[in-house]
Amino acid sequence: MRYPENITTFKxxxxxxxxxxxxxxxxxxxxxxxxxxxxxxxxxxLYILPALIVLPVIYLVTVRPMxxxxxxxxxxxxxxxxxxxGVGTLDVALGMFYIGSIVIWFVWKGLILRQKIILxxxxxxxxxxxxxxxxxxxxxxxxxxxxxxxLREYLLISILLIYFPVRDSMKDENDxxxxxxxxxxxxxxxxxxxxxEYYRKVTTNLIYAYELKSSITINQTxxxxxxxxxxxxxxxxxxxxxxxxxxxxxxxxxxxLVSTFSRTFWLVLAGAIILMFFLLPYSKKxxxxxxLGVITSVLLIATxxxxxxxxxxxxxxxxxxxxxTSEGKKDPSLIARFKEWEKxxxxxxxxxxxxxxxxxxxxxxxxxxxxSRHTIIIHNGYLWLAYRTGxxxxxxxxxxxxFYTVKSAKLIKHxxxxxxxxxxxxxxxxxxxxxxxxxxxxxxxxxxxxFVTSITIAFICITEKLINSRKLDEGLT
Numbered sequence: 001m002r003y004p005e006n007i008t009t010f011k012x013x014x015x016x017x018x019x020x021x022x023x024x025x026x027x028x029x030x031x032x033x034x035x036x037x038x039x040x041x042x043x044x045x046l047y048i049l050p051a052l053i054v055l056p057v058i059y060l061v062t063v064r065p066m067x068x069x070x071x072x073x074x075x076x077x078x079x080x081x082x083x084x085x086g087v088g089t090l091d092v093a094l095g096m097f098y099i100g101s102i103v104i105w106f107v108w109k110g111l112i113l114r115q116k117i118i119l120x121x122x123x124x125x126x127x128x129x130x131x132x133x134x135x136x137x138x139x140x141x142x143x144x145x146x147x148x149x150x151l152r153e154y155l156l157i158s159i160l161l162i163y164f165p166v167r168d169s170m171k172d173e174n175d176x177x178x179x180x181x182x183x184x185x186x187x188x189x190x191x192x193x194x195x196x197e198y199y200r201k202v203t204t205n206l207i208y209a210y211e212l213k214s215s216i217t218i219n220q221t222x223x224x225x226x227x228x229x230x231x232x233x234x235x236x237x238x239x240x241x242x243x244x245x246x247x248x249x250x251x252x253x254x255x256x257l258v259s260t261f262s263r264t265f266w267l268v269l270a271g272a273i274i275l276m277f278f279l280l281p282y283s284k285k286x287x288x289x290x291x292l293g294v295i296t297s298v299l300l301i302a303t304x305x306x307x308x309x310x311x312x313x314x315x316x317x318x319x320x321x322x323x324x325t326s327e328g329k330k331d332p333s334l335i336a337r338f339k340e341w342e343k344x345x346x347x348x349x350x351x352x353x354x355x356x357x358x359x360x361x362x363x364x365x366x367x368x369x370x371x372s373r374h375t376i377i378i379h380n381g382y383l384w385l386a387y388r389t390g391x392x393x394x395x396x397x398x399x400x401x402x403f404y405t406v407k408s409a410k411l412i413k414h415x416x417x418x419x420x421x422x423x424x425x426x427x428x429x430x431x432x433x434x435x436x437x438x439x440x441x442x443x444x445x446x447x448x449x450x451f452v453t454s455i456t457i458a459f460i461c462i463t464e465k466l467i468n469s470r471k472l473d474e475g476l477t
Contacts, residue, residue, distance in 0.1 A: 054100065061104045064179070065169035068101065072162070073183040075189050078450050080219050105165035117164065119461070122403035129396045130158055133358075140357025149359035157445050163454040167461040173419050175445050176462060180233070184249055187226050190219060191256030214446075218264040222448035223257035224433060225271075225456065226250075228272050229426040234291060235284050236418035240249075247291050251298035258299060264440050271436070272429040279425050325445060337379055337440065340364050344383045348391070355390035362387075381438030384445060401444075401453075405431045408460045411467060420463045427456045 060068035079094050109115045118124050133154065140150045170176055230250030237243040257265060277288055343364035347356055355364075363374045378384040385394035408428040415421040432455065434443060443449035 015029075025062065027460075030436060054104075057097065057100055058104050058108075060364050061101050062108050065165065066175060066441050069169050069179055070182050072098070072101070072166075072188050073179065076183075076185055076451060077193075080190055080222065080451075081193070094154055095159075095196060098162060101165060102158070102161050105133075105168070110166070120403070120407075122165075122400050122407070122457075125396055125400040125403065126161070129393055129400065130161065134391060134395060134398075136357055136393075137354065139351075139354045140360060143357045143360055145357045145359050152356065153358040156447070157450060159450050160454050162451075163458040163461070166458040167465075170458075171418065172466065176419070176423070176459070180229070184226065184230075185411050187222060187256075188249065188252055191223060191252060191259075191410060194219065195256060196258050218260070219448045220260050220262045221434070221437065221443045221446065221452050223253050223260070224265050224269050225430045225452045227253040227257060227269055228429050228433065229277070229423075231273065231288075231291070231381040232276050232280075232422045232426040232429070233419075235280065235287070247294060248298075250306055251295045254295050255299055264437055268433045268436050275432070276425060277427050296473060340373075340378070341380060344378055346378070348383065348386045351390065352386075353356040353390045354435060355388050355393070356387065358388050360388060377442070379441050381442040381444045397444075401431065401434075404457045404460055405435075407464065412423070412463055414467050414471075415463065416470070417466070420466060423459050423463050427460050430456045 016169065057068070060071070068167060075094055075097065078090055079098075110117050118127065137147070137150055137154075170179060227250055230246055230253055233245040234250065235245050237246060238359075250263060254269070257269065273292065277285060280288055292302060343362060350356075359376060361374055361376050363372050365372055378387060382398075385397055405428065408424050408431065408452070412421060412424045412428070415424055430452065434449070437443050
């Protein structure tokens with residue numbers, strides 16, 4: 001429908017770039033002052049304060065999405081280091097910020113602007129998954145799960161959907177690079193805090209050598225993904241200074257990962273490095289090996305710098321982690337995993353279609369201390385899915401992941417920009433790594449794992465958009 005030019009429509013208002021003027025500014029100030037006055041003196045803080053919080057988020061998501069994206073990156077420092085037990089005020093605030101941003105974006109794009117949201121079968125699969133998962137609430141309540149615990153877990157894993165507004169926010173390679181710089185520095189801040197906490201622990205309270213490996217085992221997925229992206233993105237830089245800066249950051253990510261003493265992630269990173277080595281052109285392979293040597297040197301220097309007289313003990317503990325892995329089925333921790341998986345598989349067979357409900361506890365015999373363990377944690381992401389949601393929804397979730405894994409592999413041959421190719425190779429390596437680490441932990445559903453998966457898929461979508469745009473331009477010319 002065509003409107004006369006002198007009639008202001010909602011679309012005209014969105015496209016308008018005119019300043020609001022002095023009168024408009026005065027009206028806005030009076031409006032905000034009145035709003036705050038009602039809050040303070042009218043006893044309406046319970047209703048108005050949430051609105052005051054929501055309004056800036058609405059503005060950022062709809063008008064200044066890149067600023068919103070930087071805020072998301074910055075706040076993850078707190079989110080990644082929050083405790084798993086209990087829900088604090090910051091957890092609630094950040095959860096509202098993340099989930100609220102997702103809801104605002106879907107309402108804005110889908111209901112107000114009426115733009116297409118589902119772009120492929122992967123989008124369809126994940127939205128269907130979270131829609132059908134709502135009915136899991138009744139299964140969980142039937143199985144005596146606290147409704148608030150169910151809601152907490154549902155909202156946590158639904159943060160995965162943040163890839164929708166993220167992929168919409170970044171328009172070109174410059175946006176991607178800016179975000180990578182900000183998020184990279186945020187990871188350095190998070191990792192530095194973790195390493196310093198570990199250093200304080202082992203230098204003041206260390207009694208036995210084995211305590212060196214009992215570090216703060218969080219954010220392994222974050223550091224692994226950051227190291228993978230850093231390794232490959234170094235080769236897409238146009239200047240040696242930027243290249244060396246990326247390698248320096250990557251060295252720190254590897255140090256952070258090693259400090260977690262998570263052997264599975266060590267092995268996965270090693271496998272990802274081998275994969276990236278073969279995907280690189282021949283001319284880059286020698287440089288890749290040189291950078292690998294630099295990172296190894298930084299790791300050893302950091303070990304001797306922080307551990308000092310305990311460095312030899314730290315190295316022996318690290319090697320012992322691999323030795324216990326080589327024991328295979330004799331490894332005590334692996335025996336405990338088998339007992340855990342056996343009990344989970346039993347419950348899956350009892351409820352294969354609907355699952356047992358999110359946040360459902362289970363009990364199994366823990367052979368290390370010869371006691372029964374009552375827990376919510378499942379050290380296998382695939383069993384986690386089937387146990388909680390049922391096999392059909394688990395397959396739907398896996399279809400979503402496989403879809404984007406295949407897409408990233410297919411897009412590599414169509415990428416011409418070094419940055420785009422690097423993003424796709426790194427994204428493929430990260431997704432393949434997640435398939436492996438989820439055999440021994442539920443990383444798809446931990447805080448850092450959720451963000452890594454979401455951001456990686458967003459990079460694949462953005463790169464595909466840029467590739468299609470280039471092909472369209474070439475077709476027109």
